[in-house]
Amino acid sequence: xxxxxxxxxxxxxxxxxxxxxxxxxxxxxxxxxxxxxxxxxxxxxxxxxxxxxxxxxxxxxxxxxxxxxxxxxxxxxxxxxxxxxxxxxxxxxxxxxxxxxxxxxxxxxxxxxxxxxxxxxxxxxxxxxxxxxxxxxxxxxxxxxxxxxxxxxxxxxxxxxxxxxxxxxxxxxxxxxxxxxxxxxxxxxxxxxxxxxxxxxxxxxxxxxxxxxxxxxxxxxxxxxxxxxxxxxxxxxxxxxxxxxxxxx
Amino acid sequence: xxxxxxxxxxxxxxxxxxxxxxxxxxxxxxxxxxxxxxxxxxxxxxxxxxxxxxxxxxxxxxxxxxxxxxxxxxxxxxxxxxxxxxxxxxxxxxxxxxxxxxxxxxxxxxxxxxxxxxxxxxxxxxxxxxxxxxxxxxxxxxxxxxxxxxxxxxxxxxxxxxxxxxxxxxxxxxxxxxxxxxxxxxxxxxxxxxxxxxxxxxxxxxxxxxxxxxxxxxxxxxxxxxxxxxxxxxxxxxxxxxxxxxxxxxxxxxxxxxxxxxxxxxxxxxxxxxxxxxxxxxxxxxxxxxxxxxxxxxxxxxxxxxxxxxxxxxxxxxxxxxxxxxxxxxxxxxxxxxxxxxxxxxxxxxxxxxxxxxxxxxxxxxxxxxxxxxxxxxxxxxxxxxxxxxxxxxxxxxxxxxxxxxxxxxxxxxxxxxxxxxxxxxxxxxxxxxxxxxxxxxxxxxxx
Numbered sequence: 001x002x003x004x005x006x007x008x009x010x011x012x013x014x015x016x017x018x019x020x021x022x023x024x025x026x027x028x029x030x031x032x033x034x035x036x037x038x039x040x041x042x043x044x045x046x047x048x049x050x051x052x053x054x055x056x057x058x059x060x061x062x063x064x065x066x067x068x069x070x071x072x073x074x075x076x077x078x079x080x081x082x083x084x085x086x087x088x089x090x091x092x093x094x095x096x097x098x099x100x101x102x103x104x105x106x107x108x109x110x111x112x113x114x115x116x117x118x119x120x121x122x123x124x125x126x127x128x129x130x131x132x133x134x135x136x137x138x139x140x141x142x143x144x145x146x147x148x149x150x151x152x153x154x155x156x157x158x159x160x161x162x163x164x165x166x167x168x169x170x171x172x173x174x175x176x177x178x179x180x181x182x183x184x185x186x187x188x189x190x191x192x193x194x195x196x197x198x199x200x201x202x203x204x205x206x207x208x209x210x211x212x213x214x215x216x217x218x219x220x221x222x223x224x225x226x227x228x229x230x231x232x233x234x235x236x237x238x239x240x241x242x243x244x245x246x247x248x249x
Numbered sequence: 250x251x252x253x254x255x256x257x258x259x260x261x262x263x264x265x266x267x268x269x270x271x272x273x274x275x276x277x278x279x280x281x282x283x284x285x286x287x288x289x290x291x292x293x294x295x296x297x298x299x300x301x302x303x304x305x306x307x308x309x310x311x312x313x314x315x316x317x318x319x320x321x322x323x324x325x326x327x328x329x330x331x332x333x334x335x336x337x338x339x340x341x342x343x344x345x346x347x348x349x350x351x352x353x354x355x356x357x358x359x360x361x362x363x364x365x366x367x368x369x370x371x372x373x374x375x376x377x378x379x380x381x382x383x384x385x386x387x388x389x390x391x392x393x394x395x396x397x398x399x400x401x402x403x404x405x406x407x408x409x410x411x412x413x414x415x416x417x418x419x420x421x422x423x424x425x426x427x428x429x430x431x432x433x434x435x436x437x438x439x440x441x442x443x444x445x446x447x448x449x450x451x452x453x454x455x456x457x458x459x460x461x462x463x464x465x466x467x468x469x470x471x472x473x474x475x476x477x478x479x480x481x482x483x484x485x486x487x488x489x490x491x492x493x494x495x496x497x498x499x500x501x502x503x504x505x506x507x508x509x510x511x512x513x514x515x516x517x518x519x520x521x522x523x524x525x526x527x528x529x530x531x532x533x534x535x536x537x538x539x540x541x542x543x544x545x546x547x548x549x550x551x552x553x554x555x556x557x558x559x560x561x562x563x564x565x566x567x568x569x570x571x572x573x574x575x576x577x578x579x580x581x582x583x584x585x586x587x588x589x590x591x592x593x594x595x596x597x598x599x600x601x602x603x604x605x606x607x608x609x610x611x612x613x614x615x616x617x618x619x620x621x622x623x624x625x626x627x628x629x630x631x632x633x634x635x636x637x638x639x640x641x642x643x644x645x646x647x648x649x650x651x652x653x654x655x656x657x658x659x660x661x662x663x664x665x666x667x668x669x670x671x672x673x674x675x676x677x678x679x680x681x682x683x684x685x686x687x688x689x690x691x692x693x694x695x696x697x
Binding site: 048049050051071073074075076077081082084087088090091092093098101102105106109158162 | 663
């Protein structure tokens, strides 16, 4: 269970989150929607532990443990995973090397044995195939020269390999065509289990057709302005975010 | 080069003159007029110029005159034991295990017992100890010694010519494709402070192909002056690698003199992690049309290490291509220097020359000085240069940490990636992996 209470976050001297409360039980998927600048991505980064996002008040607990006192890598070991809106390109690091380093770092921190090379390769191949990722892509430097869709699929591959329990997807649908969106959504849905919680951040309802949430929260000015069932997303699709402080497009 | 009048001769400066005075009768080739004349002329050049200092443009960042406070006595080879285990220990397993024809020099002395002279001979390569060759130099050696892309304005090179003792003379016969790399290993283990002057003369005759790896390792206060002269004949291809892991107290002064014939191919890589002060000089001259040279390298320095890479590429003929690509990592109070000079002579049309140097600074006090120089006297050329210096990107670091990789390991991975951009250019897989492992070793990463 993720419990966020009265969260205030300051970035570059500006208060972006302003008393946010949110409870996400295990086994559920909650969508975070809201106009640009409402604090959606800030919430994602704060959960993952990015520097320069200063929590000035409030708390975040994951399964009863205080996340805010942990380094980003410790959070990952505790099961927190952020699928980035803009995955980083790292020339000079082969994707496969990166994946193996990450998987083994997390396994080590969780007290599990590191995977042998053949076991790791089998594991990656199986997950990559499900996401229709070309094995050749994994030999290339991390995300370098990948298309938008390839980068997002690579994020979901990492999610599958690291076996997190709290998945935060930041605008995973941005820059994807409908086919790529379907593949990514299938990958996410395959990870939907009773012991896993997911927070799906999106500006548009489109993604929620494929990843159906249990609850939808609308952020406005750094806090949850409204919560409801999946029908809330459809309603927003009709009405836009006008009532949440954004001019209708 | 304008040489300012010097006020006085430093102790170290005089020390080299004394060293020569005392040693000259016992130097190899002392009774051969060709060799002794060469040495006499060289010590004259050195005496005239003195040790290089910061007011000489090419030595602006490396004030050798100020840094060298005393001269160590000449090294004495005492036939030290150096088995396979010692080599593996000294070079690192990756480099030691490279499949190659080994030529091992212990304290400057070419050791037949540790070298694969028979294998080289069978492969079509003539290899002799330079000390021996100097006693009665053959015609081909006379034509090459101090004549490959020669210079009379470099006092460090002149000192080497005056005092050269160890090293090898190699000749790859016309059309011979050497099937394995030739690995020249210079080991100067623990012992008293010493100076060493080694000289390699390598002739790759027309149409031949070879890979030459030079490894330097020491565990004492060593003042090393190493020169390699390399003539690459028409349509010949040479890959030339240096792996420098001299001791933390060592001075490593290295000069490569390279001359490329028509349609020759030359690929160089210099990997440098050792020595208190390293000066890696390459003088390269295109002597025939249609040749191409790629000079790459990686240097890693920390503490108070000083690592200087200075290149001078002379396009004297048309239709040649040169590329320079270096990456450096500097931590602590380390200082890295890259000077890349390209000179395009009048008439050297269709020259294509590019250079790129980048450094990653891991501390506030590390310093990188990069000085590209282009002197172009022809009008139809493409030349360019670039230089970067920066710190680890926090966004990349966060991405790796968010995947569970602890900060220290994530930083090391990013540093490795930075250096990897240079190392990846090495075609030979075994060598590439060995250097990747050596970089990981420097970073304290497991190389798996």
